Amino acid sequence: MTLDVAGVMQLAPVIPVLVVEDVAHARPIAEALVRGGLPALEVTLRTPAALEVIREMAQVDGAVVGAGTVLNPAQMEAAQAAGARFIVSPGLTEPLAKAAIAADMPFLPGTANASDIMRGLDLGLTHFKFFPAMAAGGVPALKAILAPLHMVKICPTGGITQASAAEWLAIPQVLCVGGSWLVGKGAPDPAAIEQAARAARTLAG
Numbered sequence: 001m002t003l004d005v006a007g008v009m010q011l012a013p014v015i016p017v018l019v020v021e022d023v024a025h026a027r028p029i030a031e032a033l034v035r036g037g038l039p040a041l042e043v044t045l046r047t048p049a050a051l052e053v054i055r056e057m058a059q060v061d062g063a064v065v066g067a068g069t070v071l072n073p074a075q076m077e078a079a080q081a082a083g084a085r086f087i088v089s090p091g092l093t094e095p096l097a098k099a100a101i102a103a104d105m106p107f108l109p110g111t112a113n114a115s116d117i118m119r120g121l122d123l124g125l126t127h128f129k130f131f132p133a134m135a136a137g138g139v140p141a142l143k144a145i146l147a148p149l150h151m152v153k154i155c156p157t158g159g160i161t162q163a164s165a166a167e168w169l170a171i172p173q174v175l176c177v178g179g180s181w182l183v184g185k186g187a188p189d190p191a192a193i194e195q196a197a198r199a200a201r202t203l204a205g
């Protein structure tokens with residue numbers, strides 16, 4: 001199934017943001033998240049194992065695996081070759097945006113203010129990450145930015161928790177939130193991950 005960026009954002013109310021150090025942890029984490037109802041998985045390119053982790057997770061039934069912390073077109077191509085079906089970036093650069101559009105790769109660039117979003121609109125993008133969501137001013141900041149820019153769709157990420165997610169998801173333009181709270185560091189605890197995913201799944205998206 002080919003998904004556009006809106007399709008990826010609408011798979012579930014939460015996209016888990018994953019920092020995985022050990023490729024042996026990839027499948028247990030992905031399987032637990034998918035079992036819990038969260039199929040869209042963002043594997044950040046912040047560890048040496050990340051591309052191999054994407055390769056492993058991409059083989060898990062039902063998982064739609066993307067790469068996070070994608071900073072340039074070369075990293076996008078490496079992630080795509082490993083099986084990534086969407087990419088996420090902490091910021092918005094023209095080279096990466098143009099490469100993602102040319103490759104028809106669903107892309108969620110990080111934006112923190114109106115100017116970032118306007119640059120994205122100029123490039124033809126309409127779906128953005130709001131990052132770092134809490135540090136950039138939280139729900140009041142995003143609502144203020146969306147007053148004039150009501151036509152875009154948003155995935156806030158950064159400092160969001162199970163407890164705070166509902167307030168973000170109540171904003172009409174917010175299709176999903178991203179967060180790292182679902183998976184702890186170190187060896188995965190699949191039962192705990194599945195339980196956290198189930199709780200996140202019940203949030204209204």
Ligand SMILES: O=C[C@H](O)COP(=O)(O)O
Nearest residue numbers: 017157158159160179180
């Ligand atoms: O860099 C952080 C990720 O975007 C996720 O943020 P978080 O750990 O605050 O959920």
Ligand SMILES: CC(=O)C(=O)O
Nearest residue numbers: 068069070088089090
């Ligand atoms: C911040 C984030 O989500 C990323 O590294 O892409």
